[in-house]
Amino acid sequence: xVQLQESGPGLVKPSETLSLTCTVSGDSMNSYYWNWIRQSxxxxxxxxxxxxxxxxxxxxxxxxxxxxxxxxxxxNQFSLNLTSVTAADTxxxxxxxxxxxxxxxxxxGTLVSVSS
Amino acid sequence: EIVLTQSPGTxxxxxxxxxxxxxxxxxxxxxxxxAWYQQKHGQAPRLLIFDTSSRAxxxxxxxxxxGSGTDFTLxxxxxxxxxxxxxxxxxxxxxxxxxxFGQGTKLEIK
Numbered sequence: 615x616v617q618l619q620e621s622g623p624g625l626v627k628p629s630e631t632l633s634l635t636c637t638v639s640g641d642s643m644n645s646y647y648w649n650w651i652r653q654s655x656x657x658x659x660x661x662x663x664x665x666x667x668x669x670x671x672x673x674x675x676x677x678x679x680x681x682x683x684x685x686x687x688x689x690n691q692f693s694l695n696l697t698s699v700t701a702a703d704t705x706x707x708x709x710x711x712x713x714x715x716x717x718x719x720x721x722x723g724t725l726v727s728v729s730s
Numbered sequence: 731e732i733v734l735t736q737s738p739g740t741x742x743x744x745x746x747x748x749x750x751x752x753x754x755x756x757x758x759x760x761x762x763x764x765a766w767y768q769q770k771h772g773q774a775p776r777l778l779i780f781d782t783s784s785r786a787x788x789x790x791x792x793x794x795x796x797g798s799g800t801d802f803t804l805x806x807x808x809x810x811x812x813x814x815x816x817x818x819x820x821x822x823x824x825x826x827x828x829x830x831f832g833q834g835t836k837l838e839i840k
Contacts, residue, residue: 649829659775659818661829672827675731708774715822716765717829718786720774 616641618709618721626703626728632696636709636721639690643667647712648685648692652705653723660705664712665692699728732756732823734832742840749806751835753819758799763822766795766804769834770815778817779804806837814839 622634636648650662663673665683673681677696685692696703704727710717733756743749753764761782767775777786779795782802792807806813819832 651829658833659820659831661831664829674828675826710774712829715763716777716780716786716820717767717775718777718780720776723774 616719620709620721620724626699627730632699634694635691637691643687649710650694651708654705701728704728734819736832736835740836742838744840745809745811747809751804751817753802753832755800759821761798764802765820767818768815
C-alpha cells in the first residue's frame, strides 16, 4: 500500500519561497501523476499542480507563475516550490497520487504558515 | 473553467438516516471525471467514489454515487456515526488539465 509523507519548513517569511518534499513509499512512482493540493484554514481544497513520473508537469492557472513541481524517481520523491509567498499562502499542504481523474492516496498534510 | 457548487452547505441528520449530497457543475462534465471525497477533522481527504459511481477500495456499500451532465449525487444509505464529516466533489478538467473541487458539504449529527 502506497504511503506519502510531506516534509519541509512549517514557517516561511513573506516574499520568500515555500519548498516542500513528498516521499513516496510502498509502490513505484511509475505510471502515476503526483500532485500538490492545499487547504487554507477552515476552507476548501485547492489543487496546485501535478507532475507525471516522467517529468511533465501541469499547474493551476491561478498559481502557475509562482509554482514549480519536480520529481526524483530515484529517491521516490517529488517537490513543490512556491515563490513570493504571502499570508494568503498559509495552508495545509497535501501531496497526493492520481492515476487518471481522481486522487486515490494522500499524505497526512503539513501546515505551512507565512509570517515574518 | 468549470465551477462545482455543492449543496446543501450543511446537512444535519441522525444515524440511520439517508443522506443525499448534491454537486452541480457550471457546464457538462464527463462522468469519467467526477469523484467524491470524505474529510474528517485534521485528516487528509479520502477517496470514496471515482468515475461518478465506482467505489474506491475499502469503501462500504452504503456509499453510492450517481449522475450525469451537470448534476451529480453522493448518497449514504444509512448513516453510521463515523460518516459525519465534510464531503467534497471533484472534477478533472482535461482542458486545461486541472483538478477542481467543490466547496464542500458538512454532514453533521442532528
